[in-house]
Amino acid sequence: MKVLLLKDPKDKDSGPDPYIKELGLYGLEATLIPVLSFEFLSLESLFEKLSHPECYGGLVFTSPRALEAIKICLKENSKKEAWLKSLKQMWNIKPTYVVGKATASLVEEIGLTPQGEKCGNAEKLAEYICSRPVNSASG
Numbered sequence: 001m002k003v004l005l006l007k008d009p010k011d012k013d014s015g016p017d018p019y020i021k022e023l024g025l026y027g028l029e030a031t032l033i034p035v036l037s038f039e040f041l042s043l044e045s046l047f048e049k050l051s052h053p054e055c056y057g058g059l060v061f062t063s064p065r066a067l068e069a070i071k072i073c074l075k076e077n078s079k080k081e082a083w084l085k086s087l088k089q090m091w092n093i094k095p096t097y098v099v100g101k102a103t104a105s106l107v108e109e110i111g112l113t114p115q116g117e118k119c120g121n122a123e124k125l126a127e128y129i130c131s132r133p134v135n136s137a138s139g
Helices: 018-025 043-050 064-073 077-092 101-109 122-131
Strands: 002-006 029-033 059-061 096-098
Touching: 002 018, 018 029, 043 064, 043 077, 059 101, 064 101, 096 101, 096 122
Parallel strands: 002 029, 059 096
Antiparallel strands: none
């Protein structure tokens, strides 16, 4: 039997898509069709905000896509240098919250320490964030 998967393909670097692989184990022939396209907008504005950690109390990443945007920003040498020289350290004294493990892993790749990855959804993450002590120095 043939199965049509309407989803984004898994990252090519991590091997075959797990749905295609799993369905194949049951004798099903899966065809994957990406149904969405995605374009990052406002990357300059994003980096401008990242350049001023003193204006914010922390970061909340709700999906791996947000980290993809930051990685694109940091590809430019001058921005990468600014990130490595001071911005990363300035953000690291503030909390960085994430919804899940995949997002947490990407946060670690850019040198930040994630919190809340075990929450699993936005509602639980919001409860977790609200339960944390407020640091008056972070705004």
